[in-house]
Amino acid sequence: MMNKRIHAKYFSRFLNLLPHRLSCHDSTRATIAFFSVSGIDVLDSLDLISEQSKQNIIEWIYGLQVIPKEGNVKCGGFQGCTALNLLDPPENCSTDNYKWGHLAMTYTCIAILVILGDDLSRLDRKAIVDGVKSVQKPDGSFSASIEGNEFDMRFVYCACCICYMINDWGDVDKELMGRYILSSIRYDGGVSQHVENESHGGTTFCALAALQLSDQMHLLTSKQLEKVKRWLLFRQDGGFQGRPNKPIDTCYSFWIGSALKIIDAFELSNFKENREYILSCQDIVVGGFSKWSGTTSDPFHTYFGLCGLSFLREPGLLDVMPSLNISMRAYERLKSIHKVWDLNSQMEVQLNIE
Template identity: 35%
Template sequence: MASEIFERDRHVTFLQMMYQLLPSPYQSQEINRLTLAYFVISGLDLLAAPDRLVDKEAVAKWVLSLQAHPRSQSELNNGQFYGFYGSRSAQFPSEDNDNGALLSRSVGNLASTYCAVAILKIIGYDLSSIDSESILTSMRNLQQSDGSFMPIHTGAETDLRFIYCAVAICHMLGNWSGMDKEKAKAYIINCQSYDGGFGLTPGSESHGGATYCSVTSLRLMGFIEEDILSKDAESSIINVPLLLDWCLQKQAADGGFQGRPNKPSDTCYAFWIGSVLKVLGGHKFIDKKALHGFLLTCQSEYGGFSKFPGDFPDLYHSYYGFTAFSLLEEPGLKPLCVELGMSAIAAIGI
């Protein structure tokens, strides 16, 4: 039987365990260790857990050790990205299986760099102390002619996820030299579909995560206003009424949010779509009681949240369960900065 309350203490214990030692099922995600660390550390921060649970000095040292650095200033424009590696193993050069030779040096990943900068911001590290020049100068190499971004310097997909990462990085570092905002804006606008939502690429199906990346990116870049519904939505660069209608239609009969039509409700979309509604000023239209009830059916007795009711909890859905409850103003949780996906206090830098 699902608990009728948000089990904060169990969630803190769940994250504390993950901070100390990740269970063996996470071995396959070792390459994304920085992302997993972001879920843990930001989760503990949102839950207002005691500072003693996280060794901030050790965390900062570990995160900073994962940044890629050019060997010389001239390398900043060699097409590679000098951000952060996703994990320690990602720092090792790749090997050519045909002759055993080491290939070119491995380089940073845009999504991992977002998580690294976010972690440093959450623990209160002075971001002016990091090598932001290498990050921002080389990040421009990842932006494509259509305004989209690749996560690494070659051979990867381009879509809205990586525009969001680039935007969030620039915003957190307080420096927009790492991207062309106008090109990014044009790409985002082209991703709005006929139904009001946004697809990951122009012409693709509307999706809750892609819609979050679009709206929060435009907000962080200053192209749309907060609470746009209370202002002149008709003058917006996106179709706000259609977007609002699409978002509200994603709340299903069970109270949860689905990422696409005809899909089951999923814990994480309470954050992805709930955040979009928060930015637009439409959060008041959510059936909060129903959403609260759905999320509790995904709350694990071990702490954490699962994707669907009855499944085992995982870090990804646990974190977005916490952010969803923060949006619902659950007592004991810090207020959320939806644009950056962290506590509002961390986002401000207090």
């Protein structure tokens, strides 16, 4: 059986102190905060975070927001930590020259704000969507940041999550992005990280979720949908694997499971074997889930293991919105914010007309 409380407390510890073994991830601290906050939310245990702590986290997140100022900042969005705010810049050089938004950090930061009940009123939505556009490549893909040399399906997904959450696609070329996704579908039905690479469970999810969030699922033919469905279902061997001939891994209960959810095929998977594998990776002493049974738990696999269990309708867990990777409760809150924004926009238009 799953012990909800011990896993919620496990996540709570990461909100206060990172263990030494995670020190190498300090520059992406926002993602660890996301796994912890969203994990506690999926466990329906946000009461473990005091109101003051929630506000402290919200203020910390807004402190990571990068807003273009006098042409120094190259790209708006969010950073992953406050390290750049502590730099001792060279003489006559502002630290702003070293700041730019990062797509993965921007996505996770906005998600944290939504989960914790913030109204997103302090977001510089124009700077964010302009930042997303600035990292779109000529082939339709996206890099992580303005100085990034990685551009692949992961950041296509992050770009779509960001634009969807702030309810603004700006000048992002969705059609070009859609063509890039289609070009990454492989002969076996899966989707690769980048054109001509091997099919991968994580990037197949990213591609399907990006198409759904950008309202472009119609780009997939019925034949393509059947092939990707087959490829995804063949990734189950008890739990799920990310690629053929690879070991099963807890996190793919989300990546593959969520992809199957998006195309309405999750019910074709074996619930019993999937659940047994995820629970076999549970640490019942300190909490958390590991990648493989008998290994050390970590926030990443704990979060995605819980999402996988949520898809299996495990008692005590909130439903998860597959393509945005947040609880349905948080998703409904986001939609209510969108309604307020839409109403405000309509009022502004009306006032301009009058």
